[in-house]
Amino acid sequence: MVRGRVSRLSVRDVRFPTSLGGHGSDAMHTDPDYSAAYVIIETDAEDGLKGYGITFTLGKGTEVVVCAVNALAHHVLNKDLKDIVGDFRGFYRQLTSDGQLRWIGPEKGVVHLATAAVLNAVWDLWAKQEGKPLWKLLVDMDPRTLVSCIDFRYITDVLTEEDAYEILQKGQVGKKEREGHMLAHGYPAYTTSCAWLGYSDDTLKQVGMWTWFCRQAECREDKTSPFVDLVQSMRENGSRCCVWGALFKPGLFAGRERRPLCRKSQCLPKQRIELNYKTSVFHRFKVKVGADVQDDMRRCRLIRDMIGPENTLMMDANQRWDVPEAVEWMSKLAEFKPLWIEEPTSPDDILGHAAISKALVPLGIGVATGEQCHNRVIFKQLLQANALQFLQIDSCRLGSVNENLSVLLMAKKFEIPVCPHAGGVGLCELVQHLIIFDYISVSASLENRMCEYVDHLHEHFKYPVKIRQASYMPPMDAGYSTEMKEESVKKHQYPDGEVWKKLLATQEN
């Protein structure tokens, strides 16, 4: 079925000026601009199909990843697609072990992000040629072929090829039923709300911010919700700073120093909020912590009071702490019963996460991490060291589907639930395929499992995610949902797209 020889690989630097939302040009240098290195692979096949791949970035530095993609391009050009996917392990090894490029990795940082973008495009093209959404391509693939896509180098002490094959063979049992379940109900999502950090307690209490953020997913489906009215009214009256920023900035501070958004609570059109609108939909809430422990305690108390003991609260520290600090801090927040503390410290610190887990698990708090874990070797060790209770894969940091497969299988071996990281640009679009495959063919369980969701920039994708009843509905279009609208790409290309030309000109004046 697979056909064509790769005749062209192009890469574009696409940036959305998310840091600007009402803050003016100064903010451009302090806030991240959600961006992507966007790869397009073309073949000489007559079908005219193209493969699209992205890796997510935060603005500056996208050009560095673009440069790395170009450095990898010669490995892809003039190759037959059937030779690539026919020996996908070999091809993965070729990209990640390039004699000269390996030195500036290996399998980490810029070169690995570039590898992800290139391989994501290959997977998109493969799935398109097979006429299937990626999750379905994986679900239908026989275990031997799946296993042949994985590079087991450096993980055989935990997962051999035979182990992987056995797990996938077991996963065949009940597969049809689980696929049916996904098609009917989708994969459970939770939404991230970073923004309320900047609001006063009063604001929080009065307007029930939590319900807004948690309803974002709903609102995309239900255009008559008060949420949509709210956004519309704010657009009209120009009060962009608080709510607008809040709505469109969740996830923005992941992995960075946290700065509160605007504190002008007066611009919140409180009257417009229907507090109880579909509150039954979301039961899982994530709050950012780590700036000030007293402040965190007060806010967590408030939130726990509001959501009640029956709902789930998660906390995210975005690598803010050293190890002893993380333990001390979270011991103080334990009374608010968080399900997990996310990224308590450096993503490289396996033993640190293990020490934190050891201290916090007895308090009922799990450790979650992964969005900045740079390869399967790190995930292997996090699992070996009992360093996490929730594993957060990322579709654009690891070496595409190939490396994520190995992590899903290792997680299954250790019976650690996978709760993917998403948000950014396209992360939701991509990772939904992986987690739906995980449920159908690997984990066979939804217990303690959920996939992050942020309602952000989906409008730029040709096949945006579909959320219903707080769940990701399995995409039905062929491919990996990676393709962006050409119009969006053109406008947001950096620095020559229309949007940036204007912004940069404004900045110069």
Added chain:
Amino acid sequence: MVRGRVSRLSVRDVRFPTSLGGHGSDAMHTDPDYSAAYVIIETDAEDGLKGYGITFTLGKGTEVVVCAVNALAHHVLNKDLKDIVGDFRGFYRQLTSDGQLRWIGPEKGVVHLATAAVLNAVWDLWAKQEGKPLWKLLVDMDPRTLVSCIDFRYITDVLTEEDAYEILQKGQVGKKEREGHMLAHGYPAYTTSCAWLGYSDDTLKQVGMWTWFCRQAECREDKTSPFVDLVQSMRENGSRCCVWGALFKPGLFAGRERRPLCRKSQCLPKQRIELNYKTSVFHRFKVKVGADVQDDMRRCRLIRDMIGPENTLMMDANQRWDVPEAVEWMSKLAEFKPLWIEEPTSPDDILGHAAISKALVPLGIGVATGEQCHNRVIFKQLLQANALQFLQIDSCRLGSVNENLSVLLMAKKFEIPVCPHAGGVGLCELVQHLIIFDYISVSASLENRMCEYVDHLHEHFKYPVKIRQASYMPPMDAGYSTEMKEESVKKHQYPDGEVWKKLLATQEN
């Protein structure tokens, strides 16, 4: 003393076509070209001094690091040097925690290599303004100032600022004597010999290759040695392939798939070798292993027989193995009494190194690693987990002197000897400063300690290393020995330098 505002930062892509040495253009894509991203910082001070910084690369990918340097440049430009070094910890944090760039690291791979190049230039400039070689700047610096250069984030569970200060305070005792010892005798070096992997046992036995490689360092000092004659004769008769490649390619396969050099032993001018020339100089020998266990055993037996039980043998696997394989393989090589096995597996695998150490230390074999360990958090864990017995810092992969200081101090706390990685382009020039400082102010010991040395590309540096009696003699010129000869840079700039223009033209034809 520190003066000037940074008025210009430029960066150049300098590549030496080391992969070509006699092999023709095909080899260009399979062998590494020793290269550097080369940063030059200028100020508006009237002294006209410039800071030079490098980071080492292997050819392709240098342009990616150059791109990352440019992305970091705005943090340096228009800053007063006294503000930079006056709050060096803050400046380090600013570079490594840039809100947008951090995502494509953090503190690893391309962005961290770029950070190293920039900070190496700052340190060079600082030392030049103080009129001291870098090692002496560090030795003379008071402990509080030294400590203020270090970012302790993520390592306080092992080393706090107070711990560091105490170690440095203790290091004041006997400092003068140790400085005198360095000036008189230098820091002990060992040379790396990768190339004999490709030779037959007979060749090895007949010509005693090991003495050649171990004498390279000597020969630079002693222009009348038989070694120099040998090279000259080979140059004249054109028999470049074996010995020439061997002499100028040590270290070449670090971190990569190993391929033997040419096996044509007949081109070795055996007669010219004086086997016993200064054999008393070197007592430490490193051999590459990992391709074939039977072959390794035979060769190691041969080498051990030749060097006798009293000399030191080290082995280097260049990340070749998975964990169980490393243990099994090295158990078989244990009878040849290697001091260490270097890079037995992935540089990210802390628990893997710990498992290998646990298995091999009872056999008398230590584990050495570090040249591809990407930051202080990895080194911290290697120490915490008893995962290494020899710690190999690298002057261009970690965040310059700042981050290396933290690693030297952690190693001291765990009493693990530091044996720096060197070779490449300029790695010897830079790291000698760090290890000489380490001896004088931190470790106060030479036991089980030595610094790698490879006689390679030193001729392109303005202040090349000086080796005497197999020891690094402390550099006396002001700065960090990072400055290259402008003529060399011009010639080897990629792709526009004279050398590359010719090569690329040849390749096109």
